[in-house]
Amino acid sequence: MNDFDNLAATLAPHYSRFRVAERLLFTGHSHQAWPDVARDGLTEAYDIAARDVDAKWESAFARTQRLRAYLRRWYDDPDGRYCLGVSTHQLLVSWLSALDWRHRRRIVTTDGEFHSMARQLCRLQELGVEVVALPSAAPEHLADDVEAALATPTTAVMVSRVFFETARVNPGLGRIAELCRMRGVPLLIDDYHGTNVVPLSLRDSGLTDCYLVTGGYKYLQWGEGNCFLRFPADCALRPAVTGWFAAFSALGEAGDGLPVRYDEEQRFAGATYDPGSQFRAARVADFFDEHGLTPAVLRAQAVSQVERLRAGFLALELDPAIIRLAHAAPAAETGGFLALRSAHAADLCDRLRRRGVFTDARGGALRFGPAPYTRAAQIDNAVEALAASVGELVQEL
Template sequence: MSGSYKAHFRRFLEAAPERLHFAAHSHHYWPDVTFEAQVQCWEDAARLTGGKWEVVLGEVLPEVQRGIARHLNLPDPSSLAFAPNTHEFVKRLLSCLPAERVPRILTSDGEFHSFTRQIARLEEDGLAEVTRVAVEPFDSFAERFAAAASKGGHDMIFVSQVFFNSGFALTGLTALLAGLPAEPFVVIDGYHGFLARPTDLDAVAARAFYLAGGYKYAMSGEGVCFLHAPPGYGLRPRDTGWYAAFGKLTQAGGGVAYAGDGGRFFGATFDPVGLYRMRAVLRLLEDLRLDAAGIHAHARALQDRFLKGLEAWPNSVLPLERLVVDPRVQPCGNFLTFDLGDEAASGLHAGLAAAGVATDYRGSRLRFGFGLYQDAVDVDAILGRLAAI
């Protein structure tokens, strides 16, 4: 197991020293450098007032673009746009689809609410035709999804890199996209994959959109989400803000002009503090020589320790046969999911909360997230509190 990184998370850890926070997949602790970054954002605003945007757009944002591109192996950092949440990007992507007919969307039955709620609402009014491929059984999902996509006729293909309600990780993105027709938008939701699993987008950067954000394993908090936009797709979103006109402009027929790079997916004025926090995190990771592979290895070591502890305790309230994805045999994100039934999941979640352990549940599924701010001591401690329950 890699060493402990707790020294970089003292502010969060000391704010609630008795809490065991195993919800890294939901609300990751922020490293201490983000506190100084947040103060720096305030001080820049006080010092420069409206002139702060020259710093935000000319210094902070390009550095964050370069850092994200480095971790994802993107060939061009300018392909990245930013927004306060991924739902803004979902709306802009949907606004690029054909208006003269009902757009056809292929997705899975395991996508996060920012997408599933929006397309379900469009479905209600006959404004979208949606095909959903069941994620389970996991072993055949990639094959079944690729088969559905290869039939053609879709305007958008939207799928998660790591599924939020199970932890199952979709690997082989290059192979998945290889047989697809060139026309449909391909969108990869990487929110549970970015800085949680090694991700190399170089081979698919010209074909697929990729969206993620800072709230989870990027450790940067709210309000800083990003979208990689491949060249040639979605050149003029109908849902557009005035920031999309920054930079090199392109226009057709004398109409509304757009930036020629990923900036075409920008919205309007936003709070830049999330960018400051993300820049600080990216700098910290560089100083620590940590990438997604190192973060994932740290989380996997903690997961293994947790599962071995449960194996040694046969009367566990968390039976291993209830584990939805076993990371020892299947590709998995940095959290574990147990399907316990609605009543048992909510009951154990409440019992853990009363014992000072933060987890979360979705219906029948209780989830445990692992991150850099934990070490072996925390895993042993949660096993002890589970035993007490």
């Protein structure tokens, strides 16, 4: 057995409702299967709501605290604040609304950001905000590009740690943070593709004064509705877009009044949400702890799996004019999936699905994302299905 097979074989029986042992699920970078205990969390949420009615929020907040504790441990970040949101977009909008737009209307970002950020920035650009999208294809040069871009007064810098199309890790965040610090420019990091797959110590990396968004839909296996904006303990930003859950602790006071108040941890919060997802996620967080899925274990599992995918693809010796690696970086310098480039990415994704292999395509990128429960034989079967799909495509061209 391969190094990662023992762990995968141990985990797979706990995902029986998603049938991970029977199916070739390679959308782990987008939606990983949930362990069976997640269902127990949803049942628990219903039972507590039925028992406590409106008093259920105390139990819900306790589950959110459990998720915060998990993230603080993952990021080696005991002093960071983690605001819960229903989506990263909601949190991004709240954060953007807190920036100083009076003197500067300029955002520095990259051309490799996920839709939640990229779409919103494009709309702001239509409204007159200058958006500078630096190239992300060679992330080793990104810090130099940010330094040049910051020569012009800038409102904020917004970049990914792991780019969602290529899986490339951004190696220059520490330097980018220092550049922003020197100029008094806030830095927001999108780490949705880093959490639970590429370990990060915010303390060791010099990022404790930065902002970071992440969520549970992907590698955390928490599902929808569990997104967080991490911000420093001394944050004084006051979002203009703000809901009543941003000052939940002050509900007993008369009226909203001026100045508008903000809770310490929920500064960027919105309004009423469905707390059932926190019960589900808390059960999953406990499951990961019980099975020893530490940052080191999860990283080793992902690197080994992506290495096998990469080696299997290269062994096929397919025509690079049809499909090729998105980059030459080794698995140790990437996130949790293998990215392939092809003008036929969407077509190949469909062909793979007809062969029972779940992947996805983003533009010209075909992405294969394993998960901790993925076995070597499943990786090999997916690679064989890709070879057959490409062969079928070539015959039709």
